[in-house]
Structures are given as structure tokens and as C-alpha cells.
Amino acid sequence: MPAPPSLTRQCREEALRLGFDACGFAPIEVKLRKEYYRRWIEEGRHGNMSWMERNNDRRLNPAKIIPGARSIVMVGLNYFQPEPDMRGRIAKYALGRDYHPLIYKRLKKLCAWMRERGGAQKPYVDTGPLLEKPIAVEAGLGWLSKSTLLLHRRFGTWLFLGAVVTTLEFEPDPVDSDHCGSCRRCLDVCPTDAFPAPYQLDASRCISYLTIEHRGSIPMTFREAIGDRVFGCDDCLDVCPWNRWARTTRETKFLFPGLPDLRETLSWKEADFNRHFRGTSLARLKLPRWKRNVCVVLGNIGVEADLPALACLARGTDPMVAEHAHWAIGKITSRQVSKKEAVKGMPPS
Numbered sequence: 359m360p361a362p363p364s365l366t367r368q369c370r371e372e373a374l375r376l377g378f379d380a381c382g383f384a385p386i387e388v389k390l391r392k393e394y395y396r397r398w399i400e401e402g403r404h405g406n407m408s409w410m411e412r413n414n415d416r417r418l419n420p421a422k423i424i425p426g427a428r429s430i431v432m433v434g435l436n437y438f439q440p441e442p443d444m445r446g447r448i449a450k451y452a453l454g455r456d457y458h459p460l461i462y463k464r465l466k467k468l469c470a471w472m473r474e475r476g477g478a479q480k481p482y483v484d485t486g487p488l489l490e491k492p493i494a495v496e497a498g499l500g501w502l503s504k505s506t507l508l509l510h511r512r513f514g515t516w517l518f519l520g521a522v523v524t525t526l527e528f529e530p531d532p533v534d535s536d537h538c539g540s541c542r543r544c545l546d547v548c549p550t551d552a553f554p555a556p557y558q559l560d561a562s563r564c565i566s567y568l569t570i571e572h573r574g575s576i577p578m579t580f581r582e583a584i585g586d587r588v589f590g591c592d593d594c595l596d597v598c599p600w601n602r603w604a605r606t607t608r609e610t611k612f613l614f615p616g617l618p619d620l621r622e623t624l625s626w627k628e629a630d631f632n633r634h635f636r637g638t639s640l641a642r643l644k645l646p647r648w649k650r651n652v653c654v655v656l657g658n659i660g661v662e663a664d665l666p667a668l669a670c671l672a673r674g675t676d677p678m679v680a681e682h683a684h685w686a687i688g689k690i691t692s693r694q695v696s697k698k699e700a701v702k703g704m705p706p707s
């Protein structure tokens with residue numbers, strides 16, 4: 359029996375009261391491009407994220423998540439904040455505290471509210487096989503943009519997503535239409551050409567993947583394109599015209615607490631890394647991959663003063679870090695040589 363419209367309204371109010379910025383409802387028989395997903399995996403677009411090959415029966419059929427599931431409640435949380443002034447860039451989503459526990463805690467409260475009304479629930483925030491973006495589209499939160507991100511009319515693409523699969527039946531929200539129009543800024547700005555076509559992403563080329571998910575050495579072909587991005591990338595979000603009206607998040611926990619200069623982090627021990635990054639999204643990187651990424655960034659933007667710290671790493675015991683440090687030293691040194699040659703070639707003043 360369909361739930362009364364008032365239950366849908368009350369649930370949305372509860373989600374907003376819990377601190378979410380947006381909430382919408384999708385039917386459990388949500389439209390997903392199953393073939394697209396299967397092909398994406400077959401073509402290896404997921405790189406080494408092998409977990410994406412598993413649990414596809416559930417991922418592509420959310421009705422199988424809990425017996426008798428009828429709806430999916432989708433929530434959004436604005437995480438925008440202005441770019442902090444620092445050497446090297448960290449993607450905005452990772453500047454403050456990790457969003458997963460914060461959102462999960464609120465989703466569990468929402469689940470408790472639904473349980474009191476007779477529902478059985480399962481919450482998600484990147485915590486299981488669920489295609490959060492296309493489901494958010496079906497829940498009326500926005501449209502799937504050419505950058506492949508969910509674009510909300512008010513919050514743009516700066517919106518974390520979370521979901522609750524439930525046996526309660528809610529009134530589905532109307533689906534918004536695509537308002538990307540003829541724009542293609544996100545596609546053109548991508549430093550690594552990670553979009554084979556609009557609405558399609560080759561994750562294995564994305565800087566977010568290369569600096570966060572990828573283990574081992576960063577392929578040479580991408581090192582210069584990574585530029586000053588130490589963790590993740592926001593280029594395709596930064597250029598989006600719908601993000602012009604973005605307002606700073608209400609969540610003070612997401613705000614950037616500051617960080618020592620990148621050079622200083624090269625001499626960090628495990629305990630230093632943990633002290634600075636415990637409870638943030640950066641923690642999962644672990645120290646060697648942090649240093650690997652810092653080496654790439656210093657190779658691209660570093661100066662003479664960075665050389666001693668890099669030389670120290672180049673003599674270190676971790677072969678992956680040492681190789682990246684050697685690369686960075688080579689890059690900085692060749693920049694210095696060309697600068698000196700340019701000065702030599704200048705006429706005397």
C-alpha cells in the first residue's frame with residue numbers, strides 16, 4: 359500500500375532537521391544503465407579498484423539489498439569551501455574531517471526514525487555496492503552532468519551523497535532534466551583527458567584515482583599533468599558555471615585546519631602523519647603514498663630549497679618513494695638549468 363504523502367514530507371523534514379542540505383525519494387525499481395556499467399568494467403575504466411567488479415547483482419538491482427525494499431531515500435550535504443592558501447592543492451572534499459562517519463551517523467538516525475514507522479533500512483555512504491549518482495538523479499536531486507557528477511541546481515556539484523534503502527514506500531520525486539546544454543568546460547579543462555566522451559569518465563586516467571586509489575608508482579605519462587594536486591582534483595568542478603553560486607558549507611568539521619609546508623611533510627614519520635591526518639579522508643593514503651604524491655607535486659612546482667629534503671628521500675629505503683624523489687630532483691634541477699641559461703642569454707642591462 360503506498361505511504362501517505364505526509365510520511366514523505368515528514369521524512370524529508372527529518373532529513374533536513376538532521377543537517378542534510380537536500381533529500382529526495384526514488385522508487386526501488388530505479389532506472390540504471392546496467393549495460394553501461396558492465397562495459398565500463400570490461401574496458402578496465404575502473405583501474406585497480408577491483409571491488410567494483412564484485413557484488414554487481416546487488417549494485418545493479420537495489421531491490422535485492424533487503425527483502426521487501428520499496429524506496430531509496432537520497433540525501434545531499436554541501437561541502438564547498440574557498441580554496442585555502444597553501445603550496446600544493448588538496449581536493450575540497452578532503453580538506454577537513456572525513457565525511458563518511460559524519461554522514462553515516464546522521465543516516466543511522468534517519469534509519470531509526472523510519473524504523474519507528476515500521477520500516478527496515480540499510481544506510482550507505484560509499485559503504486557498499488550502490489550507484490549513488492544515478493539513484494540521486496532518480497530521486498530528483500539533480501542531473502547527471504557531463505563531468506559524470508550529480509549536479510544540484512542550488513549546490514552544484516559540491517554535494518556529498520548518502521542513501522537509505524528502505525521497505526517503506528515513499529512518493530518518488532520528479533526527475534530534473536539535464537541543464538548542461540552546450541557547455542563542455544569540465545571536459546575541456548581535464549588535465550589528463552579523462553573524459554572519452556561527455557557523461558563518461560575513464561577513472562584510470564583521473565587525477566583523483568591516480569593520487570588516491572592507485573597504489574604503486576604513478577605512471578610517467580601523468581606526472582606533469584598532476585601539477586600541484588597532492589590529493590584528488592577539483593578542476594572539473596571548479597570550472598562548472600553552476601558552481602558559481604556555491605556557498606561555504608555549514609559543517610565546521612569540513613573546514614581546512616591548515617597544514618605545514620609540503621617540504622616539511624617529507625621528513626614525517628608515521629606518527630606525524632597520523633597526528634595530522636587521523637579522522638580525515640587523507641588517512642587512508644598512508645605515509646608512503648603521501649610522500650609519493652608530494653614528490654610529484656614538488657617535481658612540478660618545487661624550488662631549489664626543496665632539494666635537500668628530496669635528496670634525503672631519494673636515499674631512503676622505500677623504492678617507490680625514492681624513485682619519485684629522484685624524478686622530482688631531476689625536474690627541479692632541469693628547471694634551474696633552463697632558468698640560468700635564459701639569464702645568460704639576456705643582453706646586459
Ligand code: B12
Pocket residue numbers: 390391392393394395398407449450451483484485486487488489490491492502505506507508509515516517518519520556557558559561564566567571589590591592594595
Ligand atoms: C568509484 C568512485 C570514484 C572514481 C570514479 C568516478 C566516477 N565518475 O564514477 C574516482 C576515483 C575517479 C572518483 C573521483 C571523484 N569522486 Co568519487 N566516487 C566513486 C564511487 C565510490 C562509486 C562511483 C561509481 O560506481 N562509478 C562507476 C560509474 C560507471 O558509475 P556512475 O557514474 O555511478 O555510472 C552510472 C551513470 O553514469 C550511468 N548513466 C546514467 N546516465 C547516463 C547518461 C549517459 C550519456 C551515459 C554515458 C551514462 C549514464 O551509467 C552508470 C551505471 O549504470 C562513488 C560513491 C558511490 N557509491 O556511488 C563516489 C562519488 C561519485 N565520488 C564523489 C566525489 C566527490 C568525487 C571527486 C569530486 C573527488 C575529488 N575531488 O577528487 C572526484 C570527481 C571525478 C569525476 N569527475 O567523477 C561523490 C560525488 C558526489 C556528486 N555530487 O556527484 C560520490 C557520489 C561519493 C559521495 N558519496 O558523495 N570517484
Ligand code: SF4
Pocket residue numbers: 547548549550551552553559563564565566590591592593594595
Ligand atoms: S577530477 Fe580532475 S582529472 Fe578527474 S576528471 Fe575531473 S578534471 Fe579530470
Ligand code: SF4
Pocket residue numbers: 503504505509537538539541542543544545594597598599600
Ligand atoms: S561544466 Fe558545463 S558541461 Fe560540465 S557539468 Fe558543468 S554545466 Fe555541465
